[in-house]
Structure formats: structure tokens, C-alpha cells
Amino acid sequence: MNTKGQRILLWTAPPAVALFALAYLVFPVFSPPLSPTLTPDQVAAFFRDNVTGILGVAILCNLIACSLVPLFAVTAVQMSRAATSSPVLTYAYVICVGVGTTAFILADYCWGMAAFRPDRDPQLVSLLNDMAWFFFIAPVGTIMVQNLCFALSVYLDDRPEPVFPRWVAHFNVATVVLLAPSAFSILYKTGPLAWNGPLSFTLRLTTFAVYIAVMFWALLRAVRNQGDDRVVLA
Amino acid sequence: MSGGETSWRTSRKLDQWIAFWSVPFFFTLFGLVFVPLSWMMPPRSPQNSTPHIVDFMQSHNLLIACVILTLAYGLAPVSNACYLIQVKRMSVSPAFRYSMMIGAVTGAIVGMLFPMFCFGLGAFRPGYSSAVLTMLYDFGYLAFIGSLGCFCVMWMAFGLAIILDENRILPKWLGYYTVWQYVTELMAAPVWIAKSGPFAWNGLMTFWFAMILYVSWQFLVYICIYRAIKNQLEAELDNAWADLRPTVAPAKSSA
Numbered sequence: 001m002n003t004k005g006q007r008i009l010l011w012t013a014p015p016a017v018a019l020f021a022l023a024y025l026v027f028p029v030f031s032p033p034l035s036p037t038l039t040p041d042q043v044a045a046f047f048r049d050n051v052t053g054i055l056g057v058a059i060l061c062n063l064i065a066c067s068l069v070p071l072f073a074v075t076a077v078q079m080s081r082a083a084t085s086s087p088v089l090t091y092a093y094v095i096c097v098g099v100g101t102t103a104f105i106l107a108d109y110c111w112g113m114a115a116f117r118p119d120r121d122p123q124l125v126s127l128l129n130d131m132a133w134f135f136f137i138a139p140v141g142t143i144m145v146q147n148l149c150f151a152l153s154v155y156l157d158d159r160p161e162p163v164f165p166r167w168v169a170h171f172n173v174a175t176v177v178l179l180a181p182s183a184f185s186i187l188y189k190t191g192p193l194a195w196n197g198p199l200s201f202t203l204r205l206t207t208f209a210v211y212i213a214v215m216f217w218a219l220l221r222a223v224r225n226q227g228d229d230r231v232v233l234a
Numbered sequence: 235m236s237g238g239e240t241s242w243r244t245s246r247k248l249d250q251w252i253a254f255w256s257v258p259f260f261f262t263l264f265g266l267v268f269v270p271l272s273w274m275m276p277p278r279s280p281q282n283s284t285p286h287i288v289d290f291m292q293s294h295n296l297l298i299a300c301v302i303l304t305l306a307y308g309l310a311p312v313s314n315a316c317y318l319i320q321v322k323r324m325s326v327s328p329a330f331r332y333s334m335m336i337g338a339v340t341g342a343i344v345g346m347l348f349p350m351f352c353f354g355l356g357a358f359r360p361g362y363s364s365a366v367l368t369m370l371y372d373f374g375y376l377a378f379i380g381s382l383g384c385f386c387v388m389w390m391a392f393g394l395a396i397i398l399d400e401n402r403i404l405p406k407w408l409g410y411y412t413v414w415q416y417v418t419e420l421m422a423a424p425v426w427i428a429k430s431g432p433f434a435w436n437g438l439m440t441f442w443f444a445m446i447l448y449v450s451w452q453f454l455v456y457i458c459i460y461r462a463i464k465n466q467l468e469a470e471l472d473n474a475w476a477d478l479r480p481t482v483a484p485a486k487s488s489a
Contacts, residue, residue: 083473084248085246085247086319086471088253088312088315088318089315090315091311091314091335094335095314095339096308096311099307099342106343106348123363126359127362127366130359134351134354138300141307142308142342145308145312152252156249183304184301187297
């Protein structure tokens with residue numbers, strides 16, 4: 001089977017990552033990340049003062065929100081090459097990608113909505129900002145399960161020449177552990193678990209960035225080694 | 235089956251069994267989150283007085299329920315995938331399982347994560363005005379009980395696939411029950427209008443009747459899926475082509 005299409009899709013990931021990095025660097029809400037302890041009036045004032053930056057990034061992220069989907073789609077195709085009895089893990093993986101991406105888009109919309117009419121009642125601007133942080137930081141459940149499905153499909157493939165090396169699976173399990181603390185951001189307004197804290201914010205985003213880089217490398221290798229091996233997913 | 239009793243770790247269907255056993259784990263967490271942790275279910279009345287709503291929306295337990303749900307909701311895709319792959323074995327078009335898949339993607343956010351967040355947001359910041367809290371209360375309940383279309387398409391595709399299937403993967407009566415399940419989703423549509431009576435979001439028809447049908451349906455589907463996985467012949471498995479024993483050096487290339 002010709003793997004040209006997969007390689008083209010894979011190489012859309014580096015520009016996507018560059019755009020996400022740009023969005024991250026210029027987003028006023030992240031430099032430094034807004035504290036959950038701000039009062040509604042302070043939040044409303046912040047959005048009033050940063051309309052251009054927030055709306056610009058909200059528009060950019062609206063456009064690029066799904067731009068890592070091709071990377072995940074190629075992952076799904078490579079997962080389906082594992083010698084498992086069914087594509088159940090691949091299907092679960094694909095559904096998780098759809099759900100997780102939607103949560104990200106909702107976060108983006110909430111920030112955009114808060115900046116769209118910053119003169120709204122401060123309570124509502126604060127609510128939109130809280131909702132955006134909830135959707136951005138907390139819903140780690142899907143990427144955790146997604147990476148566990150990936151790891152399982154590697155572990156269950158005990159052929160002498162598996163699609164992915166074992167350590168990629170170990171790495172995916174490690175990301176599950178490192179991403180989990182973010183879910184607890186809902187319980188705290190200060191400290192490492194708060195949504196702007198080192199565990200919920202820095203660790204989560206760093207883990208995700210390293211994860212994308214490692215998967216990109218592992219996928220390049222898997223696609224190169226695919227040759228005319230069969231793909232089961234349909 | 236054919237190779238005698240082997241340990242579960244060497245089962246060729248291990249991927250399917252892991253997905254299968256995650257289903258009760260997920261539904262247990264799901265039940266814990268919505269019933270004893272948050273007391274969101276059984277649903278409170280849309281007619282509740284504002285002080286009652288404010289009081290409920292500020293309870294700390296809602297936040298704990300939120301945390302557990304954000305960790306667990308990724309298992310919903312695994313449950314759906316576990317059902318989907320049985321549809322893949324049926325003699326029906328892939329369009330059926332793709333419909334179910336898209337229903338599962340859309341339903342997870344609108345019917346589960348978003349409503350739970352509406353309740354969690356109220357409790358997260360105690361300073362919100364009662365107008366904001368009552369809106370979140372309505373939005374949470376309407377999204378949770380009133381999310382219908384995503385599930386309609388799933389049950390419709392699942393029911394039709396079972397009925398049309400000639401490989402007899404799942405029993406025909408389950409197909410008809412699933413179509414019935416689809417009809418009960420339609421019945422819940424008036425929750426967006428009625429604020430009291432049998433068709434309100436806590437009503438006899440839209441909640442209790444629909445819930446009894448849904449829970450018993452879910453149990454029956456689960457048992458039937460168990461039998462379907464168990465009865466699948468080893469030769470029919472996707473990994474039947476791959477020789478898993480590393481002692482045999484040349485891999486079978488053209489299967």
C-alpha cells in the first residue's frame with residue numbers, strides 16, 4: 001500500500017504545532033496565566049484591556065483547533081495495523097480525539113465570547129472566563145483514555161516486529177499519569193493544582209508538547225516501516 | 235475456545251474483553267457522579283425556588299463530582315467502541331457504524347461534560363448572582379436530559395443494523411427494543427417547553443419512564459454484547475491472520 005498520503009498528513013503537524021506555539025506565546029490570558037482568584041470586576045477589566053490580543057488568538061485557534069487531527073488520524077491507521085482481534089481500541093481512540101478537540105474549541109469560544117463584548121455584566125465575563133478554563137485545563141479524561149488505548153494496542157501486539165517500539169507505549173502511559181492532575185484544577189483556586197499552577201498548567205502543556213513531538217517521530221518511523229503491510233480499519 | 239482453557243492474558247480477544255469490562259466500571263463512576271456525589275439525579279424540579287437553586291448550585295460536592303467525571307468521561311468512547319465493533323461484524327454498510335461513531339462524538343460533550351460543568355461552575359465561584367446560577371441550573375438539566383438527537387442517531391443506526399444484519403451477531407428482538415429506545419428519546423423533547431407535569435425534565439414520562447426503559451435496555455445490550463464477543467469464532471478475529479507465536483520465524487505475509 002502506498003503511504004504517501006499518510007506522510008503528507010503527518011507533515012501537516014509541524015506547521016500546526018508552530019501556529020499553536022505562536023497562539024500560546026501571544027495570548028494575553030496566558031502571560032502569565034490568569035489567576036482563578038481574580039474577582040469578576042478584575043476579570044472584566046482584563047478582557048476590556050486586551051480585546052485585540054484575545055480576539056486575535058481566539059480567531060486563530062478557531063481556525064487551527066482541528067489541525068492536529070491528521071496526526072491523530074495517522075495514529076489511528078497505524079494502531080489498526082496491530083495484531084489485535086478487533087479495531088475496538090482504534091474506534092475508541094478516534095471518538096476520544098473528536099470529543100477532546102470539541103472541548104478545546106469550546107474553551108476557545110468562551111474566551112472569544114468574553115472579549116467580543118467586554119462591557120457585558122462582569123459576572124458574565126467572569127463566568128465565560130471560568131468556563132473557558134474549565135474546558136481548556138480540566139477535561140483530560142479523553143486524552144488519557146486515548147493514550148491508554150494506544151499503549152494497549154502496542155502491548156497486545158506481541159509479534160516479533162511490532163508497529164511501534166514498546167517504549168512508545170510506556171511513554172503514552174507516562175503521559176496519562178502526568179496529565180491527570182489537571183482534572184483537580186476544579187477543586188482549587190491557589191497552589192500547584194489551580195488552573196494556573198505548575199501541575200495543572202505548566203506540566204499539562206509541557207507533557208502535551210513533548211507527547212506531540214514524540215508521536216510525530218514514532219509515526220514517521222511506523223509509516224516508513226509499513227511497506228505493503230495491511231491496514232484493517234474501515 | 236478451540237485451544238482449551240488459556241489464561242485471560244493470552245486470550246486473542248483481550249482487546250475486546252478489556253473494552254467490555256471497562257463498561258461497568260464507567261457506568262459505576264457515571265452513576266456515582268450523578269447520584270450520590272452531586273445529587274443532580276434524580277432531577278430536581280424546574281419549579282424550585284431561587285434560594286433552593288442557589289443553595290444546591292453552591293454545594294462543594296458538585297466540584298468533586300466534576301473532577302471524577304472529567305477523569306472518567308473518556309471511558310464513554312470505549313463503551314461505544316465496544317458496541318460499535320459488533321456492528322462491524324454485521325452484514326450491513328459501514329455507514330451504520332460511522333453514524334453511531336459520530337453520534338458518540340457529539341453526545342459526549344453536550345450530554346455529559348457540558349451539563350456537569352454548568353453545575354461545577356456554579357459551585358466553583360460562590361460569588362455568582364442568583365440570575366447566573368439559575369441559568370446554569372436550567373442549562374445543566376436541559377443539556378443533560380434534553381440532549382436527544384446525538385443519541386437518536388446512535389440508537390437508530392444500532393437498531394436498524396441489528397434488524398438488517400444477516401450474520402445474526404445480536405438477537406433481532408434487541409434491534410426492536412433499540413428502536414423503541416429511540417422513540418423514548420423523542421418523547422423527552424418537551425422538556426424544553428414544560429416546566430411541570432409528566433413532560434418536565436423531572437417528569438414521570440420524560441425522566442422516570444425513559445430511565446426505566448434505558449437502564450433495562452443498557453443491561454440487555456450489555457449481556458448480548460458479552461455473548462457476541464464470547465461466541466465469535468477464533469478464525470473470524472482480525473488477528474487470525476497474524477501468527478502470534480514468535481517461534482515461527484517467517485511471518486505469513488499474504489493472508
